[in-house]
Amino acid sequence: MSDLLIKNARPMGEATADILIRNGRIAAIGAGIEAEGVVTEDAGGAIAIPGLVDAHTHLDKSLLGFPWYRNEVGPRLIDKIDNERKVKRDYGLDAHVQSMRQSLQSVSYGTTLIRSHVDVDTDQGVIAIEGVMETRRQLAGVVEIEIVAFPQSGLMRRPGTLELLDRAMAMGADLVGGLDPCGMDRDPKGHLDAIFALAEKYGRGIDIHLHESAELGAFSMEMIFERIRAHSMQGKVAVSHAFCLGDPDWTMTQGLIDTCAELDVPILTTAPPSRDAPSLKRLHAAGVRFGAGVDGFRDTWGPYGNGDMLERAMLLGMKNNLRRDDEVAMALNVCTTGGAAVMERSDHALVAGGRGDVVLLAGETLAEAVVTHAPRKLVVTAGNIAARDGKSLRERP
């Protein structure tokens, strides 16, 4: 929580202005602001945006810091899940160290707010939750981390997992996670009843992975909607991936999207080039909160990605065939205020009173900044300088 004066920035690519941060929050934005004794940075005309928001990732999974992982995994979902548990044991993967590595890499790219799913299963118990919580403590003031207790290996199919999720929530996880109640867990009623009951017990929200597509995904969405109504959890249940919302069957998907709007169900995407995925403009038109994330990267699941949410904005723009400057800026907004809205941070914005998270970008317009995703000039978290010229000030373990 610091004071900082950023001179000569262009908020959202518009006219030059100064940004004064006091006690970690934006005190003023405008021309010719002076503040005696306050540390001052000259932005030199760089674009200023709010901190990037990685609203869907897996901080405990990355193999950053290890030699390249040669992926020889089988094609089925269960192959990947089983392989991951094996690699974790073989490598002795430490969720705290890995989440420190990934978080600081994300900070170097301008991310100041993260929602991370963290594995909970009967092999490793809640140790990954502990590890990421330790990272959250150590990086307070550098990046804010929200933790979803995530039953990656299944819930109903692995007895004992529900009790571990309960323990994770008691320890301080922020949200209850879920995963493909049909496709993965083979018991949609059991799975969804369990996670909604747990969320209600702790007065917390839910963020459920839903890869199920077409009618199967629609069925699971309907099961989720029924429980949101029954538990009065409007606004508290997010769906990640939601490939079924990108299904070509327009009528089916519009019904689902309209219900997402009615029940205030936020949607999170990773903009996957290989899959149907929710359309940015369509969700915007329906008024559905919409955020994005890098997903896991450099892990046993797949090799792509590096944690850069500005590159993700580019992929989101490409996925949605957004070409005009104003359209590319929409993709960027999903990766800043969009994700923040999903995480209920309405103060995550470049306005007086907003949180003092600011990223300085190279480029003439927001679109150019997205397309080139050049190293970030400066990353500020709650008024603290967290990264400069593409490098996190705090060293990666």
Next chain:
Amino acid sequence: MSDLLIKNARPMGEATADILIRNGRIAAIGAGIEAEGVVTEDAGGAIAIPGLVDAHTHLDKSLLGFPWYRNEVGPRLIDKIDNERKVKRDYGLDAHVQSMRQSLQSVSYGTTLIRSHVDVDTDQGVIAIEGVMETRRQLAGVVEIEIVAFPQSGLMRRPGTLELLDRAMAMGADLVGGLDPCGMDRDPKGHLDAIFALAEKYGRGIDIHLHESAELGAFSMEMIFERIRAHSMQGKVAVSHAFCLGDPDWTMTQGLIDTCAELDVPILTTAPPSRDAPSLKRLHAAGVRFGAGVDGFRDTWGPYGNGDMLERAMLLGMKNNLRRDDEVAMALNVCTTGGAAVMERSDHALVAGGRGDVVLLAGETLAEAVVTHAPRKLVVTAGNIAARDGKSLRERP
């Protein structure tokens, strides 16, 4: 055409070997090669691959070197086409300068072989063909450029264009281009008859842009197949984009793909995240030649891209959901030998007798090189060093 000895490289990520190039061709690959008096480079264990091949781009369109172009273009294809002609006039765009800029940027990323569509229309005539031909002359020995005379603004709908295409072929363009005979030109029979007749007249091949999807694209493909048979042009007609081959209707697309294999119709993709597109594994299984390109970039059509075919290999991998190391290597091969095969360069390979185009990449495996697409350590074209540490030796105008 030079001599060069590259020591301590790892061809295709395998065991360390030396690569001797003599008179622009690979003379030997193996351990402990010595060659007195020959310029020697130490690869330091870097991966060596053949030159990257950008088999579908538009060298005359990029706005590289100009300030950021604020794209405010309308949504229809014709909006983009009409806007581009206007911008070309307003900017006084010089196809030679722009193609020099783009080509040298591509060389800096390791591309040694390019197939470029070049606009021919009744506004500008064949001046862009002249410009890119001049670039081809000036960059001989740095990058090889194949030119497609491309009726971007339509053929049948703009009388006079056919005569200009004829002139472009007489001047030395390598292939006849075409564009959406139904969707754009509104006269599939007229359009296809005209370009096939022109190709036959000059004894040249065809590369046709086909964005038409589903049944419309299938119809145009069938019209193309009929003319390949009638003109005995098996192996001489490539289809770019071919979105219809990625249609979810498996039976329809398999029929088209099988005919592509039967008539040896190469397919070129840009791996578009927003569209159905031909599947790499499916084309491979059918034995269809398959290359990739960056398409136009930083132009009036759209902002994305930079010319990097290693990044394109990543996008192709993501598009095709390729995650295993061996799968990612398949995506890379499409961007090297795949494109070269489309361009009938069977000698574009790291083998004795192969063309002396070699790129040194950072990374432990081919997959890592693709995913990180770090600056290229060295780019060699026909034995000449063309770029080093991500920078073209020849300066961009």
